Amino acid sequence: MAVVLGTEGYRYEVADGWAKLPPGYEFNADVAAVGVDKHDNVYAFNRGKHPMCVFDRDGNLLRSWGEGVFVRPHGVFMAPDETVWLTDDGDHTVRQCTLDGKVLQTFGIPGKPAPYMSGEPFHRCTHTAFSPQGDLYISDGYGNSRVHKFSPNGKLLFSWGEPGTDPGQFNIPHNICCDADGWVYVADRENHRVQVFDGNGKYESQWVNMHRPSGLYMEPRNAELRAARQYLQP
DSSP: OOOEEEETTEEEEOOTTOSBOOTTOOOTTOEEEEEEOTTOOEEEEESSSSSEEEEOTTSBEEEEEOTTTOSSEEEEEEOTTSEEEEEETTTTEEEEEETTOOEEEEESOTTOOOOTTSSSSOSSEEEEEEOTTSOEEEEEOSSOOEEEEEOTTSOEEEEEOOBSSSTTOBSOEEEEEEOTTOOEEEEEGGGTEEEEEOTTSOEEEEEOSOSOOOOOOOOOOHHHHHHHHTTOOO
């Protein structure tokens, strides 16, 4: 019997065995994050020997990349400019890549985490998001209780958050996204809530009564496209 998930207009049937992996390929149990490009190709960021496996919509493997680059895949953000932002919490970095795997730029020092709970970027960072104004937000993460805001030219503007359960505090900020108005949403996983901030890190609200929220998604807007393009180096 097919498994159907979701409610109302968002109901999905589980397609077992959809991803057709050739001999020698495996996900090693964990596909940490998934993205989809405008051609409906699916990017499976996984913890096997081939970190990024790219499939067509029918599950046929098109290519793989990232071997020898990524240590522990964690987050995928598909930018509207057709680049992909990949967060590696084992390597303490965020890399902007082309869809065929060329690294355009790297945030953080590979293999060199900031001191544990220091608040400095990065210690096991988790995800990225763009604001409509072109700013970049990075949630950080397992070894920090912090969100970092970067300017379009890559300058660290400021950070906010500390360990705890009060508003504006975090216990594993696991995912992050922005809406079209610039509000910032943080999946505060071990506090079992989503916190909402303005673009300057001011606490506004929170969603509670949920269990370990791990992923967030906002539908891209034209403003996000303009923002993402500012990070694409020539």
